[in-house]
Amino acid sequence: MASIESRGIVLRVAVNVPLMRCFDYLPPADAASASRLVPGIRVRVPFGHSTRVGILVGLGDAGSTTVDRLKAVNEVLDETPVLEGEMFALLNWASAYYHHPLGEVMMTALPVLLRQGEPAVVAPVPYVRIPPDRAADDAATLDRAPRQRALVRYLRGHPEGIAEDELLRTMPGSRPYIKALSDKGWLERFSGQAPASPESLPGPELTTAQTTAVEGLIAALPEFSVSLLNGITGSGKTEVYFRIIEAALALGRQVLVLVPEIGLTPQLIARFRSRFRCQLCVLHSGLSAGERLAAWCRARSGEASIVIGTRSAVFVPLKAPGVLILDEEHDPSYKQQSGFLYHARDLAVMRGRELGVPVILGSATPSLETLHNVARGRYREFVLPARTGDSVLPAIEIQDMRAQHVEHGLTRRMIETMARHLEQGRQVLVFLNRRGFATSLVCHDCGWMAGCRHCDTRLVLHRRRHELRCHYCGYRQGVMDQCPECQGTRLRALGFGTERLEEALNQAFPDIEVIRIDRDTTRRKGALDEILGNVRDDRPQILIGTQLLAKGHDFPNVTLVVVINADQGLYGVDFRSSERMGQMILQVAGRAGRAEHAGEVVLQSYHPDHPLLTCLQGHDYAAFARSILEERRETGLPPYSNLALIRADSTQALRVQAFLEAVADQARAAPVPGVEIFGPVPAAIERRVGRHHAQLLLQSEDRAGLHRQLNGIAAALETLAARHRVHWSMDVDPIEIC
Numbered sequence: 172m173a174s175i176e177s178r179g180i181v182l183r184v185a186v187n188v189p190l191m192r193c194f195d196y197l198p199p200a201d202a203a204s205a206s207r208l209v210p211g212i213r214v215r216v217p218f219g220h221s222t223r224v225g226i227l228v229g230l231g232d233a234g235s236t237t238v239d240r241l242k243a244v245n246e247v248l249d250e251t252p253v254l255e256g257e258m259f260a261l262l263n264w265a266s267a268y269y270h271h272p273l274g275e276v277m278m279t280a281l282p283v284l285l286r287q288g289e290p291a292v293v294a295p296v297p298y299v300r301i302p303p304d305r306a307a308d309d310a311a312t313l314d315r316a317p318r319q320r321a322l323v324r325y326l327r328g329h330p331e332g333i334a335e336d337e338l339l340r341t342m343p344g345s346r347p348y349i350k351a352l353s354d355k356g357w358l359e360r361f362s363g364q365a366p367a368s369p370e371s372l373p374g375p376e377l378t379t380a381q382t383t384a385v386e387g388l389i390a391a392l393p394e395f396s397v398s399l400l401n402g403i404t405g406s407g408k409t410e411v412y413f414r415i416i417e418a419a420l421a422l423g424r425q426v427l428v429l430v431p432e433i434g435l436t437p438q439l440i441a442r443f444r445s446r447f448r449c450q451l452c453v454l455h456s457g458l459s460a461g462e463r464l465a466a467w468c469r470a471r472s473g474e475a476s477i478v479i480g481t482r483s484a485v486f487v488p489l490k491a492p493g494v495l496i497l498d499e500e501h502d503p504s505y506k507q508q509s510g511f512l513y514h515a516r517d518l519a520v521m522r523g524r525e526l527g528v529p530v531i532l533g534s535a536t537p538s539l540e541t542l543h544n545v546a547r548g549r550y551r552e553f554v555l556p557a558r559t560g561d562s563v564l565p566a567i568e569i570q571d572m573r574a575q576h577v578e579h580g581l582t583r584r585m586i587e588t589m590a591r592h593l594e595q596g597r598q599v600l601v602f603l604n605r606r607g608f609a610t611s612l613v614c615h616d617c618g619w620m621a622g623c624r625h626c627d628t629r630l631v632l633h634r635r636r637h638e639l640r641c642h643y644c645g646y647r648q649g650v651m652d653q654c655p656e657c658q659g660t661r662l663r664a665l666g667f668g669t670e671r672l673e674e675a676l677n678q679a680f681p682d683i684e685v686i687r688i689d690r691d692t693t694r695r696k697g698a699l700d701e702i703l704g705n706v707r708d709d710r711p712q713i714l715i716g717t718q719l720l721a722k723g724h725d726f727p728n729v730t731l732v733v734v735i736n737a738d739q740g741l742y743g744v745d746f747r748s749s750e751r752m753g754q755m756i757l758q759v760a761g762r763a764g765r766a767e768h769a770g771e772v773v774l775q776s777y778h779p780d781h782p783l784l785t786c787l788q789g790h791d792y793a794a795f796a797r798s799i800l801e802e803r804r805e806t807g808l809p810p811y812s813n814l815a816l817i818r819a820d821s822t823q824a825l826r827v828q829a830f831l832e833a834v835a836d837q838a839r840a841a842p843v844p845g846v847e848i849f850g851p852v853p854a855a856i857e858r859r860v861g862r863h864h865a866q867l868l869l870q871s872e873d874r875a876g877l878h879r880q881l882n883g884i885a886a887a888l889e890t891l892a893a894r895h896r897v898h899w900s901m902d903v904d905p906i907e908i909c
């Protein structure tokens with residue numbers, strides 16, 4: 172029957188290739204498969220000389236098509252769609268909005284095993300727990316085995332059991348202790364999961380501001396709306412999320428919680444786990460492909476009631492969605508920076524609309540886009556203006572660096588301030604957003620500077636490894652003793668990074684442990700957790716970090732936060748530099764004095780009277796944001812206009828230029844009123860990894876107009892790129908334009 176039905180039809184398939192169009196195929200020969208042909212299923216199709224996995228996106232009438240030229244689908248991979256209803260609609264919208272090929276968009280949304288054509292099912296994972304009959308036993312017999320006792324303590328926090336892999340990740344190196352406990356009958360393995368239970372543990376009594384927010388947000392539960400939860404650090408936003416989650420769970424709904432990459436810490440997950448007894452799945456970059464698929468399946472089946480994940484979790488299917496929560500909504504890690512350049516915040520808002528569920532955006536330092544949407548009445552806003560309990564916001568001091576004696580980036584006064592806190596047994600967090608030892612190596616005699624041979628950048632000196640490294644392409648070489656230009660031997664380190672700061676602080680405070688936390692010290696898997704494990708609340712320590720440290724982790728004994736170079740953002744090249752700087756400073760400031768000790772924040776600056784710094788000094792993010800918004804309004808930048816950036820690169824600069832000029836000509840030939848075209852211009856760092864980069868910027872106050880213009884050049888882009896042999900990408904709503 173089905174084969175007869177399917178005779179006159181053509182299947183439209185989105186294939187994972189960088190081309191905007193979809194491809195037509197004939198139905199597979201076997202009747203059994205043909206009956207399953209519904210949009211959203213995966214099919215394996217012949218493509219060029221090989222086969223690819225694609226998504227069936229539509230069925231058409233063979234009608235006018237020259238059917239005899241078409242090939243048949245090789246295989247139907249799914250019984251039921253992997254991309255259903257709202258997700259299917261969302262991805263179609265996203266492909267059109269971001270002007271990105273539908274096949275790539277759809278594949279980005281799927282776990283990697285599904286992209287490869289593996290079945291959308293999970294093998295049961297081994298779980299471990301304390302046998303229920305030993306739950307109340309005294310663990311004193313384990314007194315001489317502290318690691319085992321620690322495991323028992325941890326497992327008692329998870330009476331429902333925990334996946335063995337996850338346990339091994341949380342407590343690295345615990346495999347032998349798991350075995351020992353299992354031999355003693357303290358631990359049992361079981362497959363699958365204990366059933367979910369909706370109960371949760373009680374939280375603290377809410378503050379008035381929290382109550383208002385919770386009531387307002389719960390009232391919104393059954394339908395779509397977007398709300399900003401605007402609360403300073405430590406104001407209890409997480410507690411508000413918890414109450415909303417409880418309300419959603421009580422309605423039998425699932426909750427999706429998105430957090431920035433750096434925010435997804437064991438601390439946060441432990442907080443969720445100790446509050447909720449329901450099944451919870453966590454999606455982060457450390458998962459294996461199998462675990463990722465398992466989490467995806469558990470969310471889709473409804474087995475997991477709470478799904479927590481980073482950016483790409485915005486695509487996780489939910490059986491009974493109730494609310495979408497995006498914490499630290501201003502965080503740039505929500506924007507995907509390669510391939511399909513989506514913004515998870517914007518997609519979450521669209522998804523909430525498709526699903527008809529509320530979206531909650533939380534932040535202490537909301538993005539200007541979101542504040543603008545609040546001002547226009549599109550988003551609701553709930554403000555948590557004060558910290559909970561007795562903890563107060565740290566005082567922010569701006570230290571004038573002009574005419575000061577500065578050594579390794581630190582003034583004498585700063586060293587004294589640090590000593591004062593350390594002497595009291597407290598910890599100091601020093602923040603510097605630049606890793607390595609020095610920004611460059613320079614010849615004192617002729618001025619030569621070590622540069623990358625593949626990029627227009629200076630090489631960064633990493634002294635400990637005796638290496639010069641390019642932070643763009645990864646090129647590295649040993650440090651030379653002589654200047655290659657003048658053979659002089661007076662090579663000096665110029666500028667400073669975290670490594671140099673570490674050295675300087677080790678010298679200034681020989682008795683104090685200095686812990687450096689940046690990408691160089693945390694590259695290895697599990698290294699970050701290990702280093703954080705060395706941070707001890709009971710002793711003075713100095714923590715040095717890049718933005719890795721700016722959020723997510725609580726350091727209760729940190730009472731002083733030092734920002735070495737607060738000017739970095741004030742005069743940054745990108746139009747978002749100052750916004751980012753302010754957000755970062757207030758976020759790091761939020762790390763200080765969160766427990767019972769009052770905190771202090773010191774910013775070093777050569778422009779201590781800068782009005783933006785003055786706003787930050789008063790913890791007045793609202794005034795800070797207003798001031799920047801005013802500037803953006805005057806200059807017509809987002810959120811007062813919409814941008815799209817077309818980037819291109821090639822080994823030959825002329826090709827890039829010719830391609831982008833041809834694209835600009837196309838656009839100018841069919842102008843859309845209100846759309847301005849800027850460029851092409853070379854990228855801020857023109858040559859990277861041996862390729863020349865340039866860009867074309869399109870700007871319009873009218874979003875629809877901008878998209879009409881982009882649609883007008885979409886077809887030409889592919890042909891022109893092929894002709895000029897360049898790589899190119901389209902970035903709609905770019906977060907950086909330099």
Ligand code: ADP
Nearest residue numbers: 375376377378403404405406407408409410559
């Ligand atoms: P945020 O997410 O806004 O930074 P948190 O939710 O982490 O703030 O709250 C900061 C601290 O205050 C946490 O230790 C939390 O347990 C506590 N807290 C939150 N709400 C209350 C409340 N209503 N009463 C007492 N303590 C609270």
Ligand code: ZN
Nearest residue numbers: 614617654657
């Ligand atoms: Zn020289």
Ligand code: ZN
Nearest residue numbers: 623626641644
């Ligand atoms: Zn390089």
